[in-house]
Amino acid sequence: MPAAEWRVARLATRRRAAVTRAQVETVSGRALGLFGLVFGAQTLPLALEQSSALVEGAGPALMAVLYGAMAALAVASIAKVAVRVAALAFAVLYALALAAWPFIVADPAAMEGETPWLYYICTVATTAAVVALPTPIAAGYTIVVPAFYGVIRLLPAGGGSPPLLAVLDAMYAVILGSVVLIIVTMLRQAAEAVDSAQEAALQRYDVAARQHATENERVKVDALVHDSVLTTLLSAAAADSPEEQALAARMARDAVKRLDEAAAEGPGALDTVGLPVLVRRLRAALTTFSAPFTVRVVNAGGVELPVEAVDALYSAAVQAMVNSMQHADGPGHATRRELRIRGVRGGGCVIEVADDGVGFDRHEVPDERLGLRVSIEERIANVGGATEIRSQPGHGTTVTVAWPAAEVGGGA
Template sequence: MPAAEWRVPRLSTRRAAVTRAQVETVSGRALGLFGLVFGAQTLPVALEQSSALVDGAGVAMMAILYGALVVLAVASVAKVAVRRAALTFAALYAVALAAWPFLIEDPAALDGGTPWLYYICTVATAAAVVAVPASVATGYTVVVPAMYGVIRLLPAGGGAVPLLAVLDAMYAVILGVAVLIIVTMLRQAAEAVDGAQDAALQRYDVAARQHATESERVKVDALVHDSVLTTLLSAAAAESPDERALAARMARDAVKRLDEAGASGPRALERVGLPVLVRRLRAALTTFAAPFTVRVVNAGGVELPVEAVDALYSAAVQAMVNSMQHADEPGRGTRRELRIRGVRAGGCVIEIADNGVGFARHDVPVERLGLRVSIEERMANAGGGAEIESTPGHGTTVTIAWPVGAMGGDA
């Protein structure tokens, strides 16, 4: 097949694959929803058993644990600090369970019943699965139900017979392990999909560049054949003043066409959708130690040149790496955001913001290339722009845009 007829296939957008970010979102929201449901079912028992605890302890325990469940549900819906909220609930539950025997004032008031904490044990183990690595979650899933089994044997836990205590603990372990296996398998599958998407995108980029280069070569070859060689042959055969003047005009026209061909650039021919860039950035975020809140606006229907996508991706990743390396302040949490906005049908603005320590631009050493070369010059070379706003003690915002006029454009 002639090179000029070869086409790079477009990436299909008919069906969105499941990503790691989507798995985390679904897991967090399921945890938040079922946490509220289990908590509501447990409330009557908790109120009934509160009289067995030291004055005020029952109310305080319910307020802390149910409040943590509500915070977890809100965080899962808003997709903000979900892991932190899940970790907080899992830790509070373990503390409440360990403190239970010491807070029971009247074991007889339990009347041999099951402590109400048991009914939200699965919520706690699921929270650990969402919040911490699988190895740590596995330990939590085994240790916490085992703690409950021991407490169940005590008068403060209802004084159950050993077989019943073991069965209750094993039931909680089985449910927790089932949740752990399901979430872990979904995460691994999503990571494989993310890796395949990233590899496919890289292959697509390479193919698009090769196609653009080949198309440009064919165009230049045709131009050389049709204009340059014809001009040279005409100049060689020119004998009269009129023929030489004609050859000179042909030469000027050939030079002009060569200049236009060189200025057009081969890479402006291929375009990809903004969702492709969003997926690449989300995939990059999964490798970072610090979490970023991601907000995407108006991504549908926006297409960008391959060169612009590469520049935006590389500059955004560099800005995020800079934030993780330099924004943190000891003893203070740092919030980070990645905001991606499509501008009309062919532009994009990306903001990487944090509330960290910030810096003064004039204090950055000249030999540090992360801002000047990796962000500003990279975007300028691709036809875009970059703005860096930072104040010591008030965080940093890096705004990158393509094309350069999109920074102030409407979505």
């Protein structure tokens, strides 16, 4: 195996073995869903017991809301769909339940010396905040919510515990939440550093691999020209008899055939890239734009694409977003823009750039405008992909680019 190809293959092996940010988020979400179910099952008997001390109907309603949110979180984490939304919903619902607790306890005497069952799922709520929120906000939640529980613990509705016990309970919840926050944050930072290093290394090795393939192609073409074309020309120049001329004609046909075969083969891509790399590149491009785009990513983990396809999808998507910023805005209208990326498990990708702007009539676009025809459609077609452009005046525009071509039209 040539050195450049061996280095690329080794790099691909290392990339598959490394932990990525997407994997960290998946593991964190699934751990949260699993432990949420475990903690919920453990607190169920206590929750049923304390329901008699609450306002009639409040106990079952509270359990239905919180346990239902935990079940939804577990399902979302397994399916890897809307995990952050489910985690955020549970964190918010838990904080609201904690705030409502003093008002729904109808018999404070029945709670004397008891620990409200909400305490035992406090760590689930702080972990959900870590998964769903940016680190600074999650850190605030990890401190404020347990501290608020400590205050409730002092009240008759919270058991009327001594101040020291209330502080210890709150500190214990803060410590557990902080440990989870630190671990997840460190894993995220480490995974991001690995992702960045891999992306930079892939770009360097991609350049080296392309140069190597180009050099191999040049040597192959040089040998072909020397062995077939020049030999054919020399034979044709020296051909005097009909037999020699017929031989030269056959040699010419053979040379043309070999040239056609060489042109059809061409240099190919030597490596694949994970779809999360393309997602990060597009997110980085968005930071340089003056207009905001809402980004939605589905099924990015585990999808590998050829380097040439990634380059074409990235360039075409950026061009579509630039076109939207240049042409979609109308007077007195705030245009909403979306970038939707969907991975296909078999090894494909669909990207949609959509806006609700002024739209346009495709047939009225002048031929000299190359933004759609060359920068998007031909670029994607050259790597075996397909493009679909849907737009009407006054009804916005959606540009869909997909690789391979069979994926276009599937929707994101």
